[in-house]
Amino acid sequence: MAVTDEAIEKIKGMIVSGALRPGDRLPKESELAAELGLSRNSLREAVRALSLIRILDVRQGDGTYVTSLDPQLLLEALSFVVDFHRDDTVLEFLAVAAGYSAGRIGGALLPVAVPCAAALAGVGLTLTVPHLSPGPQLVTPLGHAGATAAVLTLATGAACCAAWSASAPLLRLALRLLAAGIAVTAAVLGSTSGFVTCSAVLVCSLSAGHLRHRGVGIAGLAVAAASVTGLVWAVAGNVVPGGLLTWLQGQLTGHRIQLWQDALHLAREDLALGVGPGRFGELSSTATGTLLSDGKPHSAPLQQAAEQGVVGVLLLAAAFCWMLFALWRTARPTPVALTAGAALTALAAIAAVGNALSFTTVSVGAGLLAGLATARPIAVESTQREDDVRTRGDQLAP
Structure with a gap:
């Protein structure tokens, strides 16, 4: 037991x-x-x-x-x-699935209004609900490198997706100003990581309009996510040069790096299946010796490695790769797909160095943005069908 x-x-x-x-x-x-x-x-x-x-x-x-x-x-x-x-993975999966379904439906019906509303909701949630805990309880403040940055990053991505979906120039400009305003909000709230990721998403969104082949952008996002994950793993394994490690300790705190090292140590004990879901807090000497610890290593890939082994890491990587593949194959315009991909990749980077995915709000938001970017607007389908019918009618006319 x-x-x-x-x-x-x-x-x-x-x-x-x-x-x-x-x-x-x-x-x-x-x-x-x-x-x-x-x-x-x-x-x-x-x-x-x-x-x-x-x-x-x-x-x-x-x-x-x-x-x-x-x-x-x-x-x-x-x-x-x-x-x-007990297994937070189940809750996270259900949260992402619910958000994805809502995004697919909303993106099909209202491809501009729904992402705009989602962006405003993300900002409103960050400003009006200062205490969001991992899971359903409201006790722990949003971390600057965690949920605050994640929610604002997803909100920026949603605003940029809405801008690319809008046809009116003034509306598109207003939505881009909204995205820029979200980045400023992150800076005002003191979330440095949030400001950096929001700005990165905005820049990537503007650059996406000049890319002819979305595959290049998707590949770049995959490399970026892999690089951040590799850096986290290198820090946990003490294979980072001394100067860089000292700088990272100042940015990430030595306590967090100790949690990463504990996670890597537990992962090596059972490479295949890990020590079991939710058991990191019981077995980590750093977590048990910390007052009011949340029992998490504050790194999604390392948590998967420690608690669910190689199988968990592969499943996490497969979920991210599936998301990139869906964005590569989506019928939505390339700028929309790459903007959503940039926001979700930024979220992956935040989750690699924090516990952002422990917050149900973040999981739902990630699924919602992915659903919005892969939805097929009904209006577009109707227009295409009408054009097909007219073409066939012209061909059959005597």
């Missing part, structure tokens, strides 16, 4: 036995962990899983309570629901 499963079973036992009744407040984390003989990280994971299915109610600043619902009714389905929610 996994450590987190053991923690869940022990808390469940306290509820069933009546030691914890509906409405009761859980003891302090340190006291409860000592009483149950668990690590604090395992206890946090168990509380998170139980709160997802409403058995526990986490009240910020007031503690954690057993819900007023009858626990007996909910505990019968606990084994399935908790196993489902």
